[in-house]
Amino acid sequence: QNYQFPDGFWWGSATSATQIEGAANQYGKGQNIWDHWYNVQPERFYNQVGPEHTSDFYHRYKEDIALMKEFGHNSFRLSISWSRLIPDGIGNVNEEAVSFYNNVIDELIANDIEPFVNLFHFDMPLPMQEIGGWENREVIKMYQQYAKKAFELFGDRVKRWFTFNEPIVPVEGGYLYNFHYPNVVDAKRAIQVAYHTIIAHATAVQTFRELNVTNGKIGIILNLTPSYPRSEHKADQKAAHIADLFFNRSFLDPAVLGEYPEDLINLLKEHDHLPQSEDGDALLIKENTIDILGVNYYQPRRVKAKEYLPNPYSPFMPDWFFDSYEMPGRRMNEYRGWEIYEKGIYDIMINLKENYHNIESFISENGMGVQGEERFLENGQIQDDYRITFIQDHLKWLHQAITEGCNAKGYHLWTTMDNWSWSNAYKNRYGFFSVNIDTMERTPKKSAYWFKQISEQNGFQ
Numbered sequence: 075q076n077y078q079f080p081d082g083f084w085w086g087s088a089t090s091a092t093q094i095e096g097a098a099n100q101y102g103k104g105q106n107i108w109d110h111w112y113n114v115q116p117e118r119f120y121n122q123v124g125p126e127h128t129s130d131f132y133h134r135y136k137e138d139i140a141l142m143k144e145f146g147h148n149s150f151r152l153s154i155s156w157s158r159l160i161p162d163g164i165g166n167v168n169e170e171a172v173s174f175y176n177n178v179i180d181e182l183i184a185n186d187i188e189p190f191v192n193l194f195h196f197d198m199p200l201p202m203q204e205i206g207g208w209e210n211r212e213v214i215k216m217y218q219q220y221a222k223k224a225f226e227l228f229g230d231r232v233k234r235w236f237t238f239n240e241p242i243v244p245v246e247g248g249y250l251y252n253f254h255y256p257n258v259v260d261a262k263r264a265i266q267v268a269y270h271t272i273i274a275h276a277t278a279v280q281t282f283r284e285l286n287v288t289n290g291k292i293g294i295i296l297n298l299t300p301s302y303p304r305s306e307h308k309a310d311q312k313a314a315h316i317a318d319l320f321f322n323r324s325f326l327d328p329a330v331l332g333e334y335p336e337d338l339i340n341l342l343k344e345h346d347h348l349p350q351s352e353d354g355d356a357l358l359i360k361e362n363t364i365d366i367l368g369v370n371y372y373q374p375r376r377v378k379a380k381e382y383l384p385n386p387y388s389p390f391m392p393d394w395f396f397d398s399y400e401m402p403g404r405r406m407n408e409y410r411g412w413e414i415y416e417k418g419i420y421d422i423m424i425n426l427k428e429n430y431h432n433i434e435s436f437i438s439e440n441g442m443g444v445q446g447e448e449r450f451l452e453n454g455q456i457q458d459d460y461r462i463t464f465i466q467d468h469l470k471w472l473h474q475a476i477t478e479g480c481n482a483k484g485y486h487l488w489t490t491m492d493n494w495s496w497s498n499a500y501k502n503r504y505g506f507f508s509v510n511i512d513t514m515e516r517t518p519k520k521s522a523y524w525f526k527q528i529s530e531q532n533g534f535q
């Protein structure tokens with residue numbers, strides 16, 4: 075079969091500032107929560123490696139962009155570091171950061187690589203977190219000023235903007251399940267954080283449109299995890315529906331449709347967990363839906379009804395309503411511990427087509443993390459055939475969705491070069507280019523050569 079993609083399809087890869095730039099304490103950058111967390115609790119990080127160096131993109135961006143060009147990228151996602159651009163989170167702009175991002179954007183454009191720019195990738199400036207982070211409504215105003223500054227500075231050249239990457243993850247990590255700073259467990263606070271994030275998002279969309287500085291598009295990047303029930307049994311279906319409400323639709327519905335799902339509101343009401351809101355919020359959300367949706371897809375969620383009823387005196391948690399289960403016969407990426415289910419990408423796209431007015435979308439992350447990838451090194455190159463198969467199998471399902479009329483416009487791999495990841499540091503490698511973390515030397519993996527071909531042919535056989 076011939077898997078030919080539509081003309082103008084975006085081929086590329088995605089990164090984030092904290093994970094690639096390095097120079098975390100240099101050139102005027104302020105601290106964000108990752109710098110801080112590492113300072114106070116280095117043991118939380120794999121091998122106690124923190125975010126100060128990461129992949130040294132700050133100094134090597136020219137070399138990296140040359141590699142992207144050579145290996146078939148026509149687009150690339152980066153994020154701006156809020157605490158680099160505005161070191162205190164609010165107030166003075168750091169001119170060195172302005173030059174840096176200008177240089178990167180100009181270099182991309184000079185190489186015919188479309189910059190996709192995201193404003194917030196888990197990296198709250200520390201002074202903002204110290205006044206409560208997203209729990210504090212004031213922080214929304216500060217984020218809005220940051221977003222406005224970024225649009226004004228770079229909006230003449232950047233045409234694709236994103237307000238947030240995976241906004242549910244700081245909610246889960248920071249306020250429910252202990253893997254992001256501030257590392258508390260409190261569903262009420264988590265729900266407030268999620269709600270304020272949506273308000274911040276809608277405010278940024280509104281600001282973007284009012285400024286009218288570009289003829290660009292604005293959107294959000296969501297990690298969508300299709301929720302599959304264990305069986306057709308009502309209780310399993312209900313469990314999957316609730317997991318979907320919490321982890322997908324809590325952001326997808328307001329961002330794309332301009333309103334929260336009624337079932338979610340009713341559930342929170344019933345358990346006395348509605349967030350605090352202000353007059354005008356509903357209208358703000360309604361009027362500022364997105365132009366384009368980035369979809370990060372790694373793995374599905376397998377859900378079954380609760381086996382035991384939760385103790386009614388225990389604090390409210392999303393997990394009150396469902397259990398996860400390991401589907402017999404599922405296939406695993408045994409190097410990362412995540413299930414591989416390629417058809418998930420198709421199910422997401424069909425859902426967007428049927429229930430989200432076929433919004434323009436693209437795969438903004440998909441990829442295969444591998445622990446100990448050096449063991450696949452042969453003749454100086456990582457022989458990552460498993461990654462090629464992984465990408466190709468996902469692309470086949472994406473292609474099928476497009477054939478059926480879905481509005482998917484591109485595919486970005488996570489990630490460009492091996493980079494530092496949150497609490498996992500350098501444990502799992504995802505890149506097209508391997509990075510020697512002692513010398514920072516880049517070497518294209520086998521998958522980079524393969525990707526160059528499919529991008530040049532706009533598909534594969």
Ligand code: BGP
Binds near residue numbers: 496
């Ligand atoms: C996504 C994030 C990325 C990246 C990726 C891989 O959720 O947007 O920042 O980290 O996951 O995850 P990990 O490095 O934990 O395997």
